[in-house]
Amino acid sequence: MFIPLLGLEFIENRKERERETSSPINNASKMEMETEVSAEKKEIVVLLVGPPGSGKSTFCESVMKSSHRPWSRICQDIINNGKAGSKAQCLKMAIESLKEGKSVFIDRCNLDREQRSEFIKLGGPHVEVHALVLELSAQVCISRSVKRSGHEGNLQGGRAAAVVNKMLRSKELPKLNEGFSRILFCYNDADVENAVKTYTMLGPMDTLPSGSFGLKNPDTKSQPGIMNFFKKVSAVPAASSSSNEVTTPKANEKIEIFRVSPAKLVVPTLAFPSISTADFQFDLDKASDIIVETAEAFLPKLGSARLVLVDLSHGSTILSLVKAKASRKNIDSGRFFTFVGDITKLHSQGGLHCNVIANAANWRLKSGGGGVNAAIFKAAGPDLEAATRARANTLLPGKSVLVPLPSTCPLHNAEGITHVIHVLGPNMNPNRPDCLNNDYTKGCKILREAYTSLFEGFLSTVQDQSKLPKRINQATVLDSGEEDSERNKKFKGTIASNTKSGSVDDSGKKRSKGWSSWALALHIIAMHPEKHENIVLESSDHIVVINDQYPKARKHVLVLAREESVDGLEDVGRENIQLLEEMQNVGMKWVQRFQHEDPSLIFRLGYHSVPSMRQLHLHVISQDFESDHLKNKKHWNSFTTSFFRDSLDVLEEVKSQGKANLESEAVLKGELRCNRCRSAHPTIPKLKSHIRTCPSPFPHHLLQTSRLLARPDSSN
DNA sequence: GTTCTAGAAC
DNA sequence: GTTCTAGAAC
Numbered sequence: 182m183f184i185p186l187l188g189l190e191f192i193e194n195r196k197e198r199e200r201e202t203s204s205p206i207n208n209a210s211k212m213e214m215e216t217e218v219s220a221e222k223k224e225i226v227v228l229l230v231g232p233p234g235s236g237k238s239t240f241c242e243s244v245m246k247s248s249h250r251p252w253s254r255i256c257q258d259i260i261n262n263g264k265a266g267s268k269a270q271c272l273k274m275a276i277e278s279l280k281e282g283k284s285v286f287i288d289r290c291n292l293d294r295e296q297r298s299e300f301i302k303l304g305g306p307h308v309e310v311h312a313l314v315l316e317l318s319a320q321v322c323i324s325r326s327v328k329r330s331g332h333e334g335n336l337q338g339g340r341a342a343a344v345v346n347k348m349l350r351s352k353e354l355p356k357l358n359e360g361f362s363r364i365l366f367c368y369n370d371a372d373v374e375n376a377v378k379t380y381t382m383l384g385p386m387d388t389l390p391s392g393s394f395g396l397k398n399p400d401t402k403s404q405p406g407i408m409n410f411f412k413k414v415s416a417v418p419a420a421s422s423s424s425n426e427v428t429t430p431k432a433n434e435k436i437e438i439f440r441v442s443p444a445k446l447v448v449p450t451l452a453f454p455s456i457s458t459a460d461f462q463f464d465l466d467k468a469s470d471i472i473v474e475t476a477e478a479f480l481p482k483l484g485s486a487r488l489v490l491v492d493l494s495h496g497s498t499i500l501s502l503v504k505a506k507a508s509r510k511n512i513d514s515g516r517f518f519t520f521v522g523d524i525t526k527l528h529s530q531g532g533l534h535c536n537v538i539a540n541a542a543n544w545r546l547k548s549g550g551g552g553v554n555a556a557i558f559k560a561a562g563p564d565l566e567a568a569t570r571a572r573a574n575t576l577l578p579g580k581s582v583l584v585p586l587p588s589t590c591p592l593h594n595a596e597g598i599t600h601v602i603h604v605l606g607p608n609m610n611p612n613r614p615d616c617l618n619n620d621y622t623k624g625c626k627i628l629r630e631a632y633t634s635l636f637e638g639f640l641s642t643v644q645d646q647s648k649l650p651k652r653i654n655q656a657t658v659l660d661s662g663e664e665d666s667e668r669n670k671k672f673k674g675t676i677a678s679n680t681k682s683g684s685v686d687d688s689g690k691k692r693s694k695g696w697s698s699w700a701l702a703l704h705i706i707a708m709h710p711e712k713h714e715n716i717v718l719e720s721s722d723h724i725v726v727i728n729d730q731y732p733k734a735r736k737h738v739l740v741l742a743r744e745e746s747v748d749g750l751e752d753v754g755r756e757n758i759q760l761l762e763e764m765q766n767v768g769m770k771w772v773q774r775f776q777h778e779d780p781s782l783i784f785r786l787g788y789h790s791v792p793s794m795r796q797l798h799l800h801v802i803s804q805d806f807e808s809d810h811l812k813n814k815k816h817w818n819s820f821t822t823s824f825f826r827d828s829l830d831v832l833e834e835v836k837s838q839g840k841a842n843l844e845s846e847a848v849l850k851g852e853l854r855c856n857r858c859r860s861a862h863p864t865i866p867k868l869k870s871h872i873r874t875c876p877s878p879f880p881h882h883l884l885q886t887s888r889l890l891a892r893p894d895s896s897n
Numbered sequence: 898g899t900t901c902t903a904g905a906a907c
Numbered sequence: 908g909t910t911c912t913a914g915a916a917c
Contacts, residue, residue: 699898699917731899793898812899813912864911 222386224308225250225284226275228300230291230355231315232348233341234326236373240313241286244380251385253278257289272299279308292352293574294359301360302874309388311363312355313376316397319349353574357393360874366395449486451639452520452527453539454553455499456631457606457624461613467625469502475632476517477510479640486643488636489535490519491527524553525560528596535598537639542603544576544614557592557601564590565601567735571779576605578615579630583638587778588718589728589738595715602638606631696748696795702730704748704796707741718771723763726771731810733820734803736775736782740764742797749792750826750841758835765828768801772890775803784890785883786828789819790843799828804856804879804889806872813865818849821856827888856880 229237241254255274260266268289275285291297297312304310326341355364367373372395383389455472457463476488492500500519507517522531524538541553546569548558558565564587573582581604586593593599607627608616617624696704706713706727710720718738719726729737742760747753753761768786775782783804792798802820811817818824823844831841852861853868858877862868883889 697898697917702898810899866911 222307223388224279224282225311225383225389226279226287226300226303226308227285227311227313227380228287228291228297228355228361229289229315230297230312231317232290232292232319232322232345232352234322234324234345235315235317236325237288237290237315240315240373240377241288243377244286246381248381249384250387251281251283252286253281253283254286254288268296268299272303275300275303279303290348291355292348294353294355297355297359304360304362309362309391310360311365311389312361313380314355314364314366315373316354316366316368319345322349354396358870358873360870361393362391363389364393364396366393366397368395368397448534449537449639449643450489450533450535451487451537451539451602451636452489452491452524452533452535453602453604453635454491454524454541455503456539456541456604456635457608457628458499459541459552460550460610461606461608462610463607463624463628464609464621465499465502467621468628469499469506471625471628471632472499472503473506473510473512475629475636476507477512479633479636480513480516482640483516483636483643485516486639487515488517488639489533491522491524492519493521493523495521497521523556525556525592526596535596537600537602537642538592538598539581539602539604539635539639542576542605544578544605546570546573546576546582546603560596561586561590561592561601565592569601569603573603576603578605578607579627579634580605581631581634581638583641585778588774589736591715594718600638600642602635604631604635604638700794703739703741703794703798707743707796708745710743719767721763721767723760724767726767729800729802732802733808733811733816734806735779735808736784736801736803737808738771738801740767740771740799740801744797747797748795749797750788750790750831750843753797753831753835753841755835755839758832761828761832761835764797764799765832768799768828769890771801776890776892780892783879785820785825785888786890787825787888788828788831788841790824790826791846800825806856806869811865811869814853815849817853817865817868818851821854822848822851824848829886829888 229240231237238254238256241252241256245252245254253274255271255278257268257271258265260270260274271287271289275287278285285303287300289296291300291312301310323342323345326345354366355361357364365376365379367376379389455468458465458468472490479488490500490503500521504519507514520527520531520533522533527533527535527538538557540557543550543554548566549555565584568584568587568590569582572584576582581602584601584603586599586601588594592601607624608614609619609624610616611618617627706717707725710717710725713727716727717725718728720743723743725741725743727739727741729739742757742764744757744760747757747760765786772784772786775784784801785804786799786801788797788799800820806817806820824846826841826844834841853863853865854861855868855872855875855877857872857875857879859880860871860875862871878884879889
């Protein structure tokens with residue numbers, strides 16, 4: 182509670198100054214003061230964030246009643262001649278008000294990030310954007326909106342509860358990194374009263390301290406990292422040589438360097454967990470009827486495609502019920518069957534090839550919670566979260582959403598899964614949202630809808646796939662025959678022998694000869710890609726492609742050279758021109774692949790002048806630099822200064838002068854400049870918040886020479 | 898390369 | 908008091 186008061190103290194000081202400036206006594210000094218103060222004068226855009234009934238309009242009216250600052254309240258519910266209007270109309274009116282020197286309240290729900298983003302863009306040198314979050318309990322909001330009459334949004338009575346509930350489902354609390362200069366959270370009437378005071382006291386020349394205030398229970402969710410090279414090196418072979426109850430088809434894929442792709446699958450297969458019968462406590466007998474009936478109805482539409490109900494345990498009741506009922510109905514057990522295993526490891530551990538898996542999702546489509554949902558999100562990594570977010574924010578019971586998995590996603594790569602279908606069933610558990618209170622008439626209807634929607638989603642992937650030429654899977658033919666445990670021993674030995682001793686300089690190189698152990702990871706993978714199947718995205722005789730373990734942007738892969746003696750750019754000569762060309766071509770292919778998935782991505786391909794890790798590697802990196810792993814000056818400068826040598830420049834230089842020009846490591850210590858507008862920023866967080874919204878085009882030299890790879894139709 | 902953390906900067 | 912950097916250790 183002390184924080185809004187701090188704000189008030191701040192205003193008090195400013196008020197003193199304002200009084201002085203408005204004194205008519207000394208005109209000359211008044212002019213001086215005015216100039217000084219008006220140089221700082223800023224309009225404010227306040228986005229009210231809260232569902233209907235949270236008190237947004239009341240808040241605005243209370244402030245405007247006695248504020249000395251000119252305010253304009255922009256309410257989407259009445260903007261259209263007293264009727265509800267559009268977001269665009271609100272934006273237009275906000276711009277007009279700001280031009281007139283008025284600060285603005287955006288009085289609409291603004292509950293999710295996307296809804297807010299356009300308004301945040303109103304911010305600039307003379308406009309600050311604040312969020313005022315009315316986090317009152319859903320009950321309070323609902324009871325207020327149910328009771329009220331004559332509300333502008335015409336949202337009253339019974340319909341209000343449903344609308345409020347629906348809106349709260351897709352709620353995302355605002356964060357400073359969206360571009361707000363200040364966020365204030367209110368949880369009760371006292372908080373709101375304080376907030377009203379704070380904004381009422383705000384004179385035309387005043388500003389409020391920036392930052393986020395009053396947040397309770399901040400969301401501390403951390404992004405799970407992608408694969409860990411070092412852990413994988415020892416963990417993978419060890420795991421596969423032990424406890425696999427079912428078959429161990431690990432060796433099956435050995436001759437396939439390009440992992441399982443949908444075109445190579447003979448039979449499209451959907452693996453799905455039983456929906457609603459675990460945490461949602463749906464009756465198993467009723468659920469098994471619905472599964473069998475819906476599957477039976479769908480099989481004729483699915484051609485040769487298969488449906489597989491999966492559960493973790495051999496003792497699964499739902500599995501045995503479904504098995505028995507399907508058999509009684511004489512359903513083709515080659516096309517509809519049950520399977521015991523981890524749905525995220527059906528191929529690697531169970532030998533079952535599935536290209537689509539279903540997730541028993543939660544309504545927020547968020548990771549966590551346990552069970553299948555947690556397992557799938559964990560196995561798929563952040564790629565699935567991003568791909569899901571691109572399709573939907575929430576899910577209603579009985580519905581599903583089909584999410585294509587990016588080609589770099591571990592689940593795609595290691596298990597051959599191309600799509601995840603999130604599906605939400607009915608809930609019979611009183612401790613979970615939207616409990617149906619044992620209403621099985623409704624429950625069965627929704628569960629049937631859920632499976633229908635799921636199978637329809639799968640059907641759509643089957644139809645897409647049937648357009649592709651079908652190829653036979655050759656992967657089951659060969660096996661190298663080498664013992665995993667033996668391999669593992671040898672492998673560990675290699676690392677150990679390289680880490681014995683020697684002084685290490687700051688780029689991981691030993692001064693004499695050899696590298697620090699962590700700096701060898703890329704070299705080890707390049708030399709033996711077949712031992713790193715789980716992380717290798719592609720490989721040939723000359724190159725290996727992997728995800729950067731700590732990506733510094735939304736997309737960041739490495740093309741490793743497989744040449745033993747080429748540790749970095751300084752070792753490259755004319756004899757490597759073909760290699761450099763192949764690396765460039767492979768890099769371009771990945772750019773195209775990524776841009777096919779997201780056309781707005783922009784890429785550069787290049788090398789670090791002085792690499793930290795052994796083995797020449799080409800960075801293929803999207804230019805958003807949107808990554809929690811980008812943490813310090815060295816990270817930023819290594820990709821955005823002359824230290825980053827564009828692949829095409831390197832090629833030209835090696836062809837013309839036999840070697841590439843290298844930039845000194847000294848530039849890594851230089852100031853932090855925006856990669857678009859070149860403005861300097863004092864800290865990494867400030868730089869990152871700037872680059873999120875920097876509207877400038879990229880520097881001329883990159884745009885002109887196709888060093889920068891953007892889709893022609895992208896608006897950047 | 899990352900992680901950890903002391904202490905500078907705000 | 909919190910945020911952020913930079914250096915040591917790995």
